[in-house]
Amino acid sequence: MKISDKSLCRLFILTYVLVFLGLILLFSASKGTFLRAKGIFNTGGIFFWQQLIWVILGSLGLVVGKRFPYWNFKRLVWLLYPLTIFLLILVLVMGQGKASRWIRVGPLNFQPAEFGKVVLIFSLAAYLTERNVNQLGVFIWSLLITGVPAVLIFKQPNLGTSFIFLLACLVIMYQAGLTRRRLLTIVLVALSISPLLWLTLESYQKERILTFLWPQRDPLGRGYNLLQSKITIGSGGLIGKGYLHGTQTKLAFLPEYHNDFIFCLLAEEFGLVGVIIFFGLYYLFLNEILTIISSTRDEFARLVAAGIFALFFFHATINISMTLGLFPVAGIPLPFISYGGSFMLVALFCVGVLANIKQNAVMF
Amino acid sequence: MEQEKVLASIVRISLLVLLVRCFYLQVIRFPYYANLSRKQCIRTIEIGIPRGRILDRNGRVLAEDEPCFDLVFVPYDLKHPAQEAELLSSLVPIEKEKLIAAFTRKYRNPFDRIILKKSLSQVEVASVSENAYQLPGIFVQAGLKRRYVLGKVTAHLLGHLGEVSEEQLERWKDKGLKAGDVIGQDGLEKYYDDLLRGIPGGILVEVDALGHHRRILGEKKMQPGCDLYLTVDRTFQEVAFEALGENEGCVLAMDPRNGQILALVSQPAYDPHQPEKFFSRPGKPFLNRPLQGQYPPGSVFKIVTEIAALETMSIEEHDRVECTGEMTVGNIVFHCWKEDGHGWVDIDQALPFSCNIFFGTIGMKTGVSRILDYARLFQLGEATGIDLPGEKKGLVPEPQQSGGPLNIAIGQGALLTTPLQLLSLISTVANGGNIWRPYLVKRVISPAGKPVKEATSQLTGTVYVTPETMEILRKGLKNVVAYGTGTAASVPGIPVAGKTGTAQRGASEIGLSTHGAFACYAPADNPSLALVVFLDKAASRQAARIAGEILRKILLPGQEESSQETTLGTEKRDENL
Numbered sequence: 001m002k003i004s005d006k007s008l009c010r011l012f013i014l015t016y017v018l019v020f021l022g023l024i025l026l027f028s029a030s031k032g033t034f035l036r037a038k039g040i041f042n043t044g045g046i047f048f049w050q051q052l053i054w055v056i057l058g059s060l061g062l063v064v065g066k067r068f069p070y071w072n073f074k075r076l077v078w079l080l081y082p083l084t085i086f087l088l089i090l091v092l093v094m095g096q097g098k099a100s101r102w103i104r105v106g107p108l109n110f111q112p113a114e115f116g117k118v119v120l121i122f123s124l125a126a127y128l129t130e131r132n133v134n135q136l137g138v139f140i141w142s143l144l145i146t147g148v149p150a151v152l153i154f155k156q157p158n159l160g161t162s163f164i165f166l167l168a169c170l171v172i173m174y175q176a177g178l179t180r181r182r183l184l185t186i187v188l189v190a191l192s193i194s195p196l197l198w199l200t201l202e203s204y205q206k207e208r209i210l211t212f213l214w215p216q217r218d219p220l221g222r223g224y225n226l227l228q229s230k231i232t233i234g235s236g237g238l239i240g241k242g243y244l245h246g247t248q249t250k251l252a253f254l255p256e257y258h259n260d261f262i263f264c265l266l267a268e269e270f271g272l273v274g275v276i277i278f279f280g281l282y283y284l285f286l287n288e289i290l291t292i293i294s295s296t297r298d299e300f301a302r303l304v305a306a307g308i309f310a311l312f313f314f315h316a317t318i319n320i321s322m323t324l325g326l327f328p329v330a331g332i333p334l335p336f337i338s339y340g341g342s343f344m345l346v347a348l349f350c351v352g353v354l355a356n357i358k359q360n361a362v363m364f
Numbered sequence: 365m366e367q368e369k370v371l372a373s374i375v376r377i378s379l380l381v382l383l384v385r386c387f388y389l390q391v392i393r394f395p396y397y398a399n400l401s402r403k404q405c406i407r408t409i410e411i412g413i414p415r416g417r418i419l420d421r422n423g424r425v426l427a428e429d430e431p432c433f434d435l436v437f438v439p440y441d442l443k444h445p446a447q448e449a450e451l452l453s454s455l456v457p458i459e460k461e462k463l464i465a466a467f468t469r470k471y472r473n474p475f476d477r478i479i480l481k482k483s484l485s486q487v488e489v490a491s492v493s494e495n496a497y498q499l500p501g502i503f504v505q506a507g508l509k510r511r512y513v514l515g516k517v518t519a520h521l522l523g524h525l526g527e528v529s530e531e532q533l534e535r536w537k538d539k540g541l542k543a544g545d546v547i548g549q550d551g552l553e554k555y556y557d558d559l560l561r562g563i564p565g566g567i568l569v570e571v572d573a574l575g576h577h578r579r580i581l582g583e584k585k586m587q588p589g590c591d592l593y594l595t596v597d598r599t600f601q602e603v604a605f606e607a608l609g610e611n612e613g614c615v616l617a618m619d620p621r622n623g624q625i626l627a628l629v630s631q632p633a634y635d636p637h638q639p640e641k642f643f644s645r646p647g648k649p650f651l652n653r654p655l656q657g658q659y660p661p662g663s664v665f666k667i668v669t670e671i672a673a674l675e676t677m678s679i680e681e682h683d684r685v686e687c688t689g690e691m692t693v694g695n696i697v698f699h700c701w702k703e704d705g706h707g708w709v710d711i712d713q714a715l716p717f718s719c720n721i722f723f724g725t726i727g728m729k730t731g732v733s734r735i736l737d738y739a740r741l742f743q744l745g746e747a748t749g750i751d752l753p754g755e756k757k758g759l760v761p762e763p764q765q766s767g768g769p770l771n772i773a774i775g776q777g778a779l780l781t782t783p784l785q786l787l788s789l790i791s792t793v794a795n796g797g798n799i800w801r802p803y804l805v806k807r808v809i810s811p812a813g814k815p816v817k818e819a820t821s822q823l824t825g826t827v828y829v830t831p832e833t834m835e836i837l838r839k840g841l842k843n844v845v846a847y848g849t850g851t852a853a854s855v856p857g858i859p860v861a862g863k864t865g866t867a868q869r870g871a872s873e874i875g876l877s878t879h880g881a882f883a884c885y886a887p888a889d890n891p892s893l894a895l896v897v898f899l900d901k902a903a904s905r906q907a908a909r910i911a912g913e914i915l916r917k918i919l920l921p922g923q924e925e926s927s928q929e930t931t932l933g934t935e936k937r938d939e940n941l
Contacts, residue, residue, distance in 0.1 A: 171371070174367060175367050223568065223582055224406070224408050224568055227406065227568070227581070227582075228406070230389060230397065231397045231400045231401050231406070232401070233386065233389050233390060233397075234389040234390055234393050234394060234396065234397025234398070234401075235394070235397045235398045235400070235401035235402075236390055237390055237391070237394045237398060238390065238391060238394075247401060247402075248401055267386065267390065271390060272386055272387060272390045272391060275383070275386045275390070276383065279379050279382070279383055282379070283375060283376070283379055286375050287372065287375070290368045290371055290372050290375075293367075293368050294368050306367070306371075309371065313371075313374075313375060313378075317378045317379075317382065320382050321382065324382065324385045324386065324389065326381075326382075326385060
């Protein structure tokens with residue numbers, strides 16, 4: 001395997017710089033944080049080491065994605081899509097009354113919703129290839145293909161991920177040529193349906209969504225978390241407190257410093273300078289994906305790449321907005337950075353698929 | 365292409381917005397957040413919510429929250445744990461070692477308030493407050509504690525509170541519970557926990573170096589729980605508890621016209637204020653005998669046998685059987701409780717004297733499966749659906765596994781019932797065939813005074829019995845108290861109908877004493893009260909005596925002395941029989 005293509009080279013370098021940055025931050029997060037599940041203070045670098053294993057596994061996933069001709073997925077989705085739906089239903093049925101996002105396979109917990117993201121991208125792309133999204137039938141089918149898994153995930157309940165599904169669907173449809181007017185229609189329809197959905201909810205579900213939208217309603221729970229998140233970021237200042245010297249994170253004000261709130265750690269220890277560099281890296285990475293979309297003329301590839309773009313873009317912006325108090329706390333990880341095996345695997349596999357698309361672009 | 369350009373500009377705009385936000389927080393607001401971060405002075409404080417009250421049918425309080433003072437500490441704010449523990453142990457009766465252990469433990473959130481001691485005395489409050497400046501991180505905080513007005517008397521009815529367990533937290537994720545919360549762990553407190561608990565509130569505060577409040581940053585309004593109005597009568601409850609005394613067993617009463625439970629008592633009871641002290645006591649103090657104790661019903665079941673025999677026309681009213689004190693079926697000798705035998709008896713005499721030979725004989729004529737069918741018609745072997753947790757179903761066995769007609773006819777064999785099922789049975793006889801669901805909560809009132817729930821009587825089934833059969837049965841039950849085995853339950857001036865039951869424990873337990881039961885209703889002609897007394901280790905005569913004591917106190921208020929005499933009188937007659 002030769003990486004002669006400069007664009008491919010940049011993609012890999014950017015990816016692994018981000019992954020490395022994530023590991024560095026996780027190492028810092030590991031120091032002195034509290035392990036809720038085990039009831040002990042963590043002194044070793046447990047998140048770091050576990051994540052390192054996932055990075056290695058993910059890199060295998062990347063190689064697979066790069067080697068495996070992507071167009072095979074056009075047919076494979078007939079198998080993968082029903083399987084995903086089955087697994088999502090299984091999670092709902094098995095985990096009754098519990099936080100039902102995981103399925104245990106041997107020693108590993110894996111989240112079908114994470115893999116569902118990629119499967120959805122392939123399925124929708126396969127469906128829309130050589131179809132006109134502006135035809136009403138096609139348009140409605142696309143929404144259904146997205147809607148079924150999104151509703152199942154919403155039921156888990158995992159509001160954030162089902163939201164990501166819908167956004168990814170919109171981007172793929174837009175890439176497929178959906179007119180702006182239709183795009184606008186979807187948004188308006190979604191807005192007008194939401195009050196109806198609201199009426200069907202139980203009061204405790206309403207309360208949960210209200211505190212989800214306005215954390216101030218719950219000053220002891222989410223409101224407290226948000227305030228601590230802002231203190232952590234704000235106290236980082238221009239140049240930060242220095243690596244491993246973040247005071248907020250070390251006192252474990254938030255339960256999720258290694259996970260959804262890892263951006264706080266970055267902002268606290270490396271300050272605004274670190275944030276700017278991080279944003280720069282992310283901008284370059286997303287830009288590289290857009291270049292890959294432009295480089296191929298295969299419709300399926302373009303749609304898949306657009307879906308992957310949406311995945312990374314919305315994950316990153318929603319996660320960061322959340323820590324900055326601009327978006328409800330949604331349980332969405334920061335790609336390449338947050339602790340979590342399933343998503344790391346998915347993210348690196350997606351990079352592999354992008355590489356595969358780029359390599360084969362000359363053929364089309 | 366066009367799309368990629370649009371997407372690229374969306375990326376640029378989004379990242380720019382986020383960057384501006386970071387600039388605002390990290391540069392413009394830096395002094396503010398840096399200050400907050402340096403002092404670590406944000407705390408959350410929970411405000412206790414009063415649980416709803418529980419009141420009896422006449423609005424008399426049975427359980428309510430009352431204010432108290434709790435001693436709490438914030439692990440992070442302790443400056444010199446050892447010295448503070450030393451000083452504190454001289455002010456409140458907690459050992460120094462225990463305090464040090466509590467202070468030096470690692471906590472999940474070092475800023476949470478941890479309760480050291482609930483409900484301080486006035487002197488303790490004063491002495492801790494006086495020394496507050498030497499005790500940074502230790503505070504006296506207003507709290508609430510549950511008070512059960514009748515204590516042990518309502519232990520099994522109301523239940524008790526306790527900290528939510530890990531397993532409960534996992535199971536009830538949606539209920540907004542968190543570790544350390546106190547919830548109902550038994551009785552009505554558990555069954556109606558969601559309504560009683562309310563929604564906790566709290567404040568988010570900025571504190572100074574000693575940990576005292578400086579500024580409130582956020583507040584969440586609490587919402588107190590709802591009040592429960594019961595069908596239970598407080599006086600009846602007390603009378604029943606007193607009459608039961610130290611006997612292991614239970615007393616329960618209901619209105620046979622609608623299923624409203626009037627009293628529910630179980631012994632041994634525990635103190636609901638400190639249930640933990642009773643966990644290892646003998647006699648299963650946490651067993652709610654009325655609905656969780658499963659016993660062979662004994663002769664009380666003869667009611668069902670009689671109905672089955674008459675309704676299936678296996679016998680007629682005046683068919684007679686000779687009781688010689690024993691009978692032999694196959695190679696098994698079957699005894700009547702009266703060794704000399706009752707002589708020739710028909711059903712009108714057999715029920716009052718509870719003749720086993722007579723009922724064994726008609727049981728064989730009727731057949732075990734038909735008797736058990738009637739038992740099922742009366743919904744024995746099914747939970748009654750009372751609004752209390754942990755109700756048992758009893759057991760109506762299959763005919764092959766029942767132990768045979770002789771045993772089943774007299775309520776032995778594999779048959780098992782809860783005392784509550786016997787109450788339901790006798791009520792159904794009292795009201796002529798309606799099976800009402802027994803219930804305890806009549807009304808639920810929100811803190812704002814609005815009714816949240818209004819319970820109505822619920823018919824769970826009807827047993828059709830011909831008036832002739834009913835007539836014979838009722839006459840017999842009346843005679844049980846008039847001159848039969850249940851004379852101790854008589855009330856001067858008011859006819860009472862009832863049935864005694866003395867059940868042997870399982871064959872493996874021979875040598876143990878018997879269970880004694882008495883189920884009755886009054887007044888016999890127009891019943892407004894059904895009562896069951898069930899004793900774990902006693903004869904039915906004692907159960908009837910307890911029932912009589914309760915009936916007289918409830919039906920003839922203010923005439924206890926005179927009725928006491930009648931009890932003695934009837935007892936003498938009882939022995940002569």
